[in-house]
Each structure stands twice: as C-alpha cells, then as structure tokens.
Amino acid sequence: MKCQQCDRPATFHITELTGGKPQELHLCEDHARQYLTSSSGEPPGPGGVAAALAQQVQQMAIGQTAEELARLDQQACPVCGITFYEFRSQGRLGCPHDYVAFQAQLDPLLLNVHGESEHTGKRPRRAPAASERRTQLIRLRREMKEAIENEKYERASELRDEIRRTESE
C-alpha cells in the first residue's frame, strides 16, 4: 500500500479516533511523523499500536541519527527471525520471545499504549518459566528445518532429539 501523501510505501497505519467517526490513515514514516507532530496539541489517545509507534519514532528521532534508527530496525529476534522493521511495518510480532528480544523498543511502546508496564491480572497455573523454555521450541524447529534444507542431517538429528526432550519436559 502506498502512502496517502506520496509514492513511498505506507508503513504506518493510523486509525484516528478523535473525530467521532474512525478515520484510517496510511502513511510513510516521514508523513506519519509530520501528521503526528501537527496534531501534537492533543493527548495521545487510544490510537492503537501504529499511532504509538509513529509517536515513538518521532521521539527517538530527536536524540538519534538515521543510522542508529536503521540499526535498531535491523535488529532480529534470535528465535523467530523477525526484524524490528518488519514488526513496525506489520504491527504484529513474530513470536512470544520478541517481547524479550525487543524489550528496549517495546517497553516504551507498551507504556505509551497502556500507560502501564506490568501485568496485574490472572496468571496461568503453570509456571511462566516453563512457558519461556517452550518458546525455545520455535527456534529449535526453525533451525532443524534450515538444517534439513542445507542437508546438514547430523545437526538436524541432534536438533530433533533436543526438540523431543524439550517437548516432554
């Protein structure tokens, strides 16, 4: 999808809720920043993840150079392989581990969206530690698939054993 203001791809999808009827905006980074700066007199409001992200880019841009921003964008999750840039353009994360891998970028975003940074509600009866360990299965399965594709069968069989061990824990 193209930016509504120019020919570049739209990487920010903002739903404006402050005018009665919701209005959808699809903008490139520059125009998103411009849009949000121009309407910055108002409180952030519950504009969803895209609006919060755009605002965050705007805030980061103040203290950081373009290279630093680009470097942050290229950072990838070791478990699922998604880059922060991919998350930013889709608005969806790749796996549970992203919350750990992108913690530095996500924590301010969460604070922006929710006004809070800590869960206070229900907890599953299973220990969260077990949940984090099982997340590693995502990486192991991905690595096994890659090993098979590259015909590294010995490595693939090691990985398969490790997957079985983790699954039965």
Added chain:
Amino acid sequence: MDLNELTQTSGEWLRGLGPEADIVISSRIRLARNLADFPFISRATPQDRLQIERSLRDAILAANSSGDLLYVAVDELEGVDRQFLVERHLISREHAESQGRRAVAIDRTERFSLMINEEDHLRIQVLQSGFNLDSVWEQINNIDDGIEERVTYAFHERLGYLTACPTNVGTGMRVSVMLHLPALVITRQIEKVFRSLQKISLAVRGLYGEGSQATGDFYQISNQITLGRSEQELVQQVRDIVPVIIDYERQARQFLIKESHENLHDRVSRAYGILRTAQTISSEETMHLLSSVRMGVNLGLIQDLRIADINDLFIRTQPAHLQKLTGNELASTDRNIERARYLRHHLNREDGGHGAEKN
C-alpha cells in the same frame, strides 16, 4: 460440519432478555491466548498452523465436557458460509478473510465461540444478551482455565499473556457491551458521548467491531487498555460507564417523547410501514428503519412486535443469511427483493410475531 443447523436457531444473545435489554443488546468478553511453543500467526508456517490447530482442537474438545460443540474448519468453508458466521458474530471478519488453516468451535446455543489461528492462536469469546458482564467473565474464566490445563500458554512474568499485537498484551482481554442508541443519534448527542469515552480510554466501534461503521445505531463500548489492570478492574471500568450512557439514552428518548411526540411517532410508524410494504430494500436501509422500529417497540409506540423478533431481523436480513435461507447465491438486486419479501412475511403475520414460527 453442518452450519445449516444454525440457520434454524438464533443466538442466545439475540433473545432480548437480561438486564437493560431495551438498550443493551449484548455483553461480550474475549481473551487472546497463544501457545508458548509456536511462532505467532504472522511467522507461522503451514505446518505450524496445522499443529497449533490440532493441539488447540484437542484441548478445547477435552475441556468441553458437555460435548455440545460444533467444530468448523473455516478454511474449508464457502465464502457465503464464512460471511454467515461473521454476521452471527461467531467469527471475526479478519478470521473469515484471512488465509491458511484456521477453525472455530461454536457452542450450539451460541453463548461462546473459540477461534483458532485468528490474529492470535486462540481467541475465546463469550456472548450474552443484556447487561451481564460478571456472569460473562465467570464463564470465560472457566473456559480459559479448562484449556490452560491442557496446553502451555505464552506468558511473561512481568507482561502477562503475550499476544501478536502489543495492544492486547497483559490480560489479552476485551470487554465490550453493545448498545442501541437511536435517541442519542437523533438528538445529535452521540459524538459528545464518544469524545468523553475516548478521554477515559474506552473505544467505540460499530456492530461488527474493529473498523466497522455504526449501522442501525448500534455501538460497542470496550476497554482499550489491556496491561496493568486486572480482569475485574477492566470489567468494572466498562460496567461503571454503561449505566451512564443508558441514562443519557433514556433521557434523550423522554425528551423526544415530550418535545416532539408527533415527529417521533411519525418516524417510527413510517419506518414500520416501509418495512412491511417495500418490494426491494437494501441492507443499510433495513438496518436504519429497524432501528426506529426497535425504539418504537421499547417506547410502546408499536404494540404488536417483540424485541427478540426485531433483534433477529437485524441479523437475518443480512446478505449471507438471506442466501443461506434461499439456498442460492444472490446478486445484490435479487437480495434486495428477497430481503423485502422476508420482511413483509415476518412483519405482516396475523399473530404479529408472537408465534413459534421462526423462519
């Protein structure tokens, strides 16, 4: 897999019963959950999706002791059937329109449904007629517990339940109440109400949720924040604000009755008249007119109709429902003729809609 079974019945949430049912159509809560050992949907391979579907299907079927679930592979359905489930609020539009392996488990009384491989691996929703959030929370909490005994959810010590979109992280919970607010629309106060809701971070959506227009004067009020508050607090926030809006709507209705009784009665009667006599009618016009009729029944201006029957008409006159009813795919011109026929038939019965006949 037999969806036709559902065309014979109506969802519990349309019964028009429960507290404040003249204004509150339904109370709904949904929980977003993901399995710890698979990528979120955007990074899931077809193989992942299949395995996610299998483990959740097994957990759901094992947790549901009553065995009264209809399990449907959404990706194997025809477009009209997927649309039919959206119109009934059993799956989301996103679920209907996406690609790849996905499924839904539906309670036969349509009190709850569980979507597999939607934006998150699992979306549980419980739906009830009237203003009944506490009972809805109790039910969904039980369903969630039953599934959690059998799978490992992605959960973070500090951030709570992990979701594909950071806007749902924490409780993964959306509490929403669907309201019918025609008088606030007529008296042009609705925008003011919305602005004040947005200030306390509540969201307002149309009949079909995210991105949908408010047709038929239906509005869903829901929490925007999911992190940093307990489920009970989130329920409470919505539960506290709804009576205030109900009160505004009742005041606006009283104002209309007192200050422009003839105009109001005229609007309601004309709407009823058109619905009973039209030969071709669009979905939008139907919703618009049914909204006036619904308010007319609530205010005693129309005596021979039941709220449950009108609630039903809102859903049954939508495109996929009409097509399921006639058994054919219909072009929109033919749908409009069929819709008018259906409305005439149902609004002109001798017994005025009190009979057992549903179709």
